[in-house]
Amino acid sequence: MTTDIDVTADRRQRSADTELRRRAKAVVPNGMYGHENMNAFPAIPQFIARSRGARLWDVDGNEYVDLMCSWGPVILGHGDPVVDAAAEEQRRQGDCLNGPAPVMVELAETFVETVADADWAMFAKNGTDATTMCCTIARAQTGRTMILVAEGAYHGAAPWCTPFPAGVTAADRANLLQYQFNDVASIRAAVGDRAGDVAAIIVSPFRHDAGYDQEFVDPTFARDVRAYCDEIGAALILDDVRAGFRLHHGGSWEPLGVPVDLTPWSKAIANGYPLAAVTGTDRYRDAAGGIFVTGSFWMGAVDMAAGLATLTELARRDSVSRMRDLGQHLRTGIVASAERWGFDVHYTGPAQMPNLLFGNDSDYELSIAFSAEAQARGVYVHPKHNWFVSAAMTDGDLDMALTGLDGAFAALRARYPRS
Ligand SMILES: Cc1ncc(COP(=O)(O)O)c(C=O)c1O
Known part of the structure; x- marks a missing residue:
């Protein structure tokens, strides 16, 4: 060669x-x-x-x-006419306002109706905002610090999760433990005697690491990781930023019948308009309401109108x-x-x-x-x-x-x- x-x-x-x-x-x-x-x-x-x-x-x-x-x-598709018309209509009404537009409530209602594990929804801009918020909510709920991530899995570009080391300190990563995807024994081994300090385990819907053959989730792993989270009192976070609404109209693990606690979303939820979401169950509602998270552009109403139209059209079509x-x-x-x-x-x-x-x-x-x-x-x-x-x-x-x-x-x- x-x-x-x-x-x-x-x-x-x-x-x-x-x-x-x-x-x-x-x-x-x-x-x-x-x-x-x-x-x-x-x-x-x-x-x-x-x-x-x-x-x-x-x-x-x-x-x-x-x-x-x-x-x-x-x-x-690029420039979908229905999504663009909904965005344009909202643009005429207003976009960057002093508070959220009514469309925020409609969008949250749509997530709650559509996603089995969603009792509430919050919105942001990027997938990294959403994965980071999930960790913060899990920590606020449990009062614990450690987060488990699968080796090689991508969850965003903040210092805690970027795959590249430049500018990242050991302290940024100090509260992470790593496991192997589809291997619950590796989770138990990584946790060892620190079960009381684990706030959350993050899983991807399937192993979609760049540069590797992709691996479907083993349903037994999904069930076992759910059971383990319940056993130790940690949150199960399903990172649906990349696969959300492409694999299933709802959470990507819904067809497995394995419920999750918190889900970050972004990418496909607004057909290219900048929008991210976090959904969660009632158990995490107060913790989610108690953290301070915000951004100057997070309430952009045009992007939310595009998100609402996207979720509606995905279902209709x-x-x-x-x-x-x-x-x-x-x-x-x-x-x-x-x-x-x-x-x-x-x-x-x-x-x-x-x-x-x-x-x-x-x-x-x-x-x-x-x-x-x-x-x-x-x-x-x-x-x-x-x-x-x-x-x-x-x-x-x-x-x-x-x-x-x-x-x-x-x-x-x-x-x-x-x-
Ligand atoms: C699974 C997963 N989580 C989180 C992110 C981060 O999303 P963003 O680039 O919007 O911050 C990505 C982005 O590719 C992703 O694929």
């Missing part, structure tokens, strides 16, 4: 993107930061000009079928079923293409949030080259992070994705001939 990866496989016009990257480098640290920094994957355009439905156009005018959906938030069907077609087509071109692929995760990695590719050489070839053929995918399907995908979008990805496998085979 060659090690000479041609990350410039995108032979489309890229001059506007290159020029913006150059200008950004002068005025934005590193040109861009966080998960949207494409410096590590130069074949992925950094700057996007516009979007509609399941399509994107970069600043050079190249068109893509979008399988990243803004890393999750876009669920009904039965979008979860549509995304599951689309995802299954995608899976079937991609797995067949991989087989045709002789690649050992690991296509894991739920149909609506698939993850494509290659066997024997620990340095991600093949997946980086594959995603570069996909970008060059108008399919926006990421080499290490799970993809997202939106309900806006048409049969034409699906065809464009499958044709482009088949072409990407073919190009990869030309670069890496069968031995």
Whole structure:
């Protein structure tokens, strides 16, 4: 296998993107930061000009079928007319006001009606706000300090949970214990004799860590972790920020019949408008009401109107079923293409949030080259992070994705001939 990866496989016009990257480098640290920094994957355009439905156009005018959906938030499709009309109507009434608009109550009522484990709801802006609030509420309720997180799980970018060490102190992480996903024995082992100091255990709906094969939750693990939380008096927090409303219309563990205490939400709940939520059960209501959390823009009424319209439309259109069907077609087509071109692929995760990695590719050489070839053929995918399907995908979008990805496998085979 060659090690000479041609990350410039995108032979489309890229001059506007290159020029913006150059200008950004002068005025934005590193040109861009966080998960949207494409410096590590130069074949992925950094700057996007516009979007509609399941399509994107970069600043050079190249068109893509979008399988990243803004890393999750876009669920009904870019620029969904019903959501945008609801947001526009609220904008006419007012957005950033001295207090919440009536839509906050309607939105909270909708969460309580929709999510089995929700007796109340609170709102914020980012997933990190919501995961952090859940920890604070659990600590306020229990009077304890420790939080258990699964090794490698992402819960946001605050010092307590960012996966990168720069600027983080040992004190920021001092109250965390780590366990292995799907392994309740590892939870017991991590806790040891500190059960009386555990405020909460955070779980992801499934193991969606970037760069790894995704692992479904073992229902026995879900039941056991619930029972263990009850045994030691800790809160069970289900981090539904990434998967919420894509896997199930309600909490992602509802189909398992395993109740949770607190749930952070964000990403898909407002189809791209900035909104996060925390829901919880009555047991945590007073603690939630007793913590001081706020933000200058948290009560933005436009985003809440978009959230209300998004949850309503997701239910009305039965979008979860549509995304599951689309995802299954995608899976079937991609797995067949991989087989045709002789690649050992690991296509894991739920149909609506698939993850494509290659066997024997620990340095991600093949997946980086594959995603570069996909970008060059108008399919926006990421080499290490799970993809997202939106309900806006048409049969034409699906065809464009499958044709482009088949072409990407073919190009990869030309670069890496069968031995
Ligand atoms: C599971 C999970 N939790 C929390 C977060 C943090 O959300 P945000 O980036 O909106 O702060 C993310 C973001 O990707 C996530 O995937």
